[in-house]
Amino acid sequence: MAQIPEGKVISYGELAALSGLGRAARWVGRTLSQLPQDTRLPWHRVLAAGGRLSLAAGTPSGEEQRARLRAEGLTIRNDRVDMRRHGWRPMEANG
DNA sequence: GACATGACCGCAC
DNA sequence: AGTGCGGCCATGT
Numbered sequence: 714m715a716q717i718p719e720g721k722v723i724s725y726g727e728l729a730a731l732s733g734l735g736r737a738a739r740w741v742g743r744t745l746s747q748l749p750q751d752t753r754l755p756w757h758r759v760l761a762a763g764g765r766l767s768l769a770a771g772t773p774s775g776e777e778q779r780a781r782l783r784a785e786g787l788t789i790r791n792d793r794v795d796m797r798r799h800g801w802r803p804m805e806a807n808g
Numbered sequence: 809g810a811c812a813t814g815a816c817c818g819c820a821c
Numbered sequence: 822a823g824t825g826c827g828g829c830c831a832t833g834t
Contacts (some may be wrong), residue, residue, distance in 0.1 A: 723816085739815095740816090743815080775815090793815095
């Protein structure tokens, strides 16, 4: 997760698979929910499938996530981000 | 061991 | 486009 570049996003399922956790998307979610508030990990770049934001707008964390994503230049439409444009895969990291 | 829950995923209707 | 259902992995009671 720390390797996700700024302005890019990934889904829980992808992150789980890429981390060698198989299909443990739920486990990723539960883990993120337990992150300390002062973590510097880019947790806001982890979205649900299809670029959907699973954290509801209005909640502290939900607003925080939207703010951070927008700050990185992403556009949020109807609680979702354009994965086609901002999706990230490790292969792209190698150039 | 059984049962319920979670910042989930994919498919079918 | 919205809803329902089963599957997934780990944790807590």
